[in-house]
Amino acid sequence: MKKLVLLVLLVNHFLVAYNQIIKGTILDKETEDKIAYATVYFNGTFVGTYSDQNGNFQIDVSKNASMPLSISAVGYNSSTVNSFSSNNPLIIYLTRKVYNLSEVVINAKSLARERRSNLELFKNVFLGTTSIAHWCKIINENDITFNYKSDKDTLKAFASKPLQIENRALGYKITYFLDKFEYDRKEKTFFFKGNIVFNEDMTTEEIRKQSYERHRRNAYMGSRMHFFRELWADNLNATGFVVQNSSEESLNYEKIVLEENDHKRYLSYRENLIITYYSKDVKSYIIFLKDRVFFDGSGYFDASGISWEGQMITQRIGDLLPYEYVLITK
Numbered sequence: 567m568k569k570l571v572l573l574v575l576l577v578n579h580f581l582v583a584y585n586q587i588i589k590g591t592i593l594d595k596e597t598e599d600k601i602a603y604a605t606v607y608f609n610g611t612f613v614g615t616y617s618d619q620n621g622n623f624q625i626d627v628s629k630n631a632s633m634p635l636s637i638s639a640v641g642y643n644s645s646t647v648n649s650f651s652s653n654n655p656l657i658i659y660l661t662r663k664v665y666n667l668s669e670v671v672i673n674a675k676s677l678a679r680e681r682r683s684n685l686e687l688f689k690n691v692f693l694g695t696t697s698i699a700h701w702c703k704i705i706n707e708n709d710i711t712f713n714y715k716s717d718k719d720t721l722k723a724f725a726s727k728p729l730q731i732e733n734r735a736l737g738y739k740i741t742y743f744l745d746k747f748e749y750d751r752k753e754k755t756f757f758f759k760g761n762i763v764f765n766e767d768m769t770t771e772e773i774r775k776q777s778y779e780r781h782r783r784n785a786y787m788g789s790r791m792h793f794f795r796e797l798w799a800d801n802l803n804a805t806g807f808v809v810q811n812s813s814e815e816s817l818n819y820e821k822i823v824l825e826e827n828d829h830k831r832y833l834s835y836r837e838n839l840i841i842t843y844y845s846k847d848v849k850s851y852i853i854f855l856k857d858r859v860f861f862d863g864s865g866y867f868d869a870s871g872i873s874w875e876g877q878m879i880t881q882r883i884g885d886l887l888p889y890e891y892v893l894i895t896k
Contacts, residue, residue, distance in 0.1 A: 586626055586627055586628035586631070586652065587624055587625070587626055587627075587652055588624065588625050588626075588627050588635070588650050588651075588652055588656065589622070589623070589624045589652075589655045589656070590606075590622070590623055590624075590650075590655050590656030590657065590658055591617075591620075591621045591622050591623075591655070591656070591657055591658070592604045592606075592617050592621045592623065592637060592639070592658045592659075592660060593621060593657065593658070593659050593660070594642075594659070594660065594662070595659035595660060595661045595662075596661070596662065598659075600617075600619075600620050600621030600622075601617060601621050601639050601642070601660060602617060602618065602619045602620070602621060603616050603617060603619075603639070604616065604617040604621070604623075604637055604638065604639035604642075604660070605637070605638045605639065605728075605741070605743070605763065606623045606625055606635065606636075606637050607625075607635075607636055607637075607638075607761070607763040608627075608630040608633050608634075608635065608636065608763075608889075609633070609634070609636045609646075609761040609762060609763070610762055610763075610764075610866065610886065610888060610889050611630060611633075611763070611764060611888055611889050611890060612763075612764045612765075612767075612888055612890055613625070613626075613629065613630055614763045627650070630889075632829060632830075632862045632866070633862070633864075633866050633889075634646045634647060634648045635647040635650060635656075636743075636761045636763075637658050637660065638728065638743040638761060639660055640726075640727055640728070641662060641663055642660040642661065642662055642663060643660065643661050643662075643663055643745055644660075644743050644745055644760065644761050645658055645659070645660055645661075663745075677714055680714065681712065684712040684721060684723075685707060685710065685712075687721060687749065688710065688712070688721070688723050688747070688749075689702075689704065691747075691749050691756050691758070691882075692723075692747065692758060692882060692883055693731075693882060693883050693884040694880060694881060694882035694883065694884040694885055695880070696880060696881065696884065696885055697735075698733075698735045698736065698781055698784065698785055698884055698885050699882065699883075699884025699885060700735075700884075701733065701734040701735035701736075701884075702731055702732070702733050702734070702735070702883070702884040703731065703732045703734065704729055704730070704731050705730040705731065705732060706727060706729065706730050709725055709726045709727040709729070710723055710724070710725050710729070711723070711724050711725075711726070712724070718751075719750065719751050719752050720748055720749065720750055720751065721747075721748070721749040721751060722747060722748050722749075723744070723747035723758075724744075724747075725744040728741045728742060728743050728744075729741070729742040729743075729744055731883070733884065735778075735781045735884075736778060736781050736782050736785060736885075736887065737767060737768040737769050737774065737775075737777075737778035737781075737782075738764055738765075738766065738767060738768065738888070739764075739765045739766040739768060740762055740763065740764050740765060740883075740886075741762070741763050741765055742760055742761070742762050742883060743760045743761045743762075743763075744758065744760040745759050745760045745761075746758060746759050746760070762883065762886065764888040764890075779894060782887060782891065783893065783894070785881070785885045785886075785887055786887055786891065786893055787843075788806075788843040788844075788877075788878075789878065789881055789885070789887075790865070790867070790874070790878050790881070791865030791887060791889070791891075792805075792865070793807055793841065793843075793865075793878075794833075794861045794862075794865045794866070794867050795863065795864070795865045797819070797822075797823065797833070797861065798831065798861065798862065798863040799863070800819040800823075802819070806843050806844040807841060807842070807843055808841070808842045808843075808846075809822060809839055809840070809841055810839070810840045810841075810842075811835070811837055811839065811840070812837055812838070812840070814840070817835070817839070821835070822834065822835050822839070824858055829862075830860065831860070831861060831862070832858035832859060832860055832861070833852075833858065833859045833861055833867070833872075834854075834857060834858035834859070835854070837854075838851060838852055838853050838854060839851070839852040839854075840852075841876075841878070843877075848876075848877050849876045849877060850874065850875070850876035850877045850878035850879070851874065851875040851876045852872055852873075852874065853872065853873040853874070853875065854871065854872065855870065855871050855872060855873055856868070856870070856871035856872075858871070859871035859872055864889040864890075865889060866889055
């Protein structure tokens with residue numbers, strides 16, 4: 567009898583594991599041609615795979631089931647799938663990127679000086695200007711082009727291929743699929759969107775490992791990932807975070823979190839929020855774009871539901887950590 571029970575438990579275990587494999591096919595939305603070698607991944611993680619020559623893929627979602635699935639391919643805009651099930655294979659359509667050729671100039675020798683200036687501005691905005699971000703290198707800078715002939719007040723960047731970035735401070739190699747980048751020169755405001763997948767952890771030698779971990783810890787403490795992890799654990803005050811409304815009233819977990827169930831929680835409040843981390847003089851601001859914003863225990867949050875201002879916005883691509891990152895406590 568015990569053997570029978572054990573067998574049933576083992577069968578159920580393998581069935582659950584099997585049910586966490588998602589399959590699908592990626593197609594061109596206009597032609598319905600199958601897209602080979604598209605990247606299928608969870609944004610901000612190491613978890614990813616590629617479609618085969620027939621556009622088919624499968625991916626294990628067991629550790630990231632609460633996160634949306636991202637799909638990117640060269641020449642196409644990225645797509646996101648928020649709902650998926652092993653019982654229903656996905657059919658995903660990607661739309662081709664369309665560039666205004668009057669804005670994009672490639673290999674124009676007369677614009678070499680302007681290109682260098684634009685590239686430097688792009689890297690400062692995109693990677694950030696923190697001490698960690700300065701250690702980042704975009705390997706394929708030549709795949710980035712800019713607008714030169716129109717709308718001089720707005721710098722626009724276009725990437726013909728995914729950006730390959732080596733972060734020599736945090737010890738990661740990453741790929742960034744840039745969908746849009748705009749910088750307003752007059753207002754000094756910017757907007758960029760895309761998705762990131764971590765390709766490699768460069769930790770090898772013990773000395774470098776210690777250096778990477780020190781920089782990773784510095785990037786993590788007080789970051790958006792740190793904030794949402796501690797919010798999930800209802801541990802903000804104990805870790806130095808304070809959340810206030812516009813009247814500077816401190817808000818606890820119950821006032822800003824909606825619990826749908828044990829696995830679904832949302833950040834929600836009737837007005838925008840002020841966040842401080844230890845220092846009351848250094849503030850970050852959450853501007854709500856949605857009534858409620860999903861987040862989970864990994865530090866993931868629905869970025870489309872929030873606009874950031876203040877200290878936390880200074881950390882950009884150069885300071886990002888994968889959601890698999892675990893803080894080593896001393």
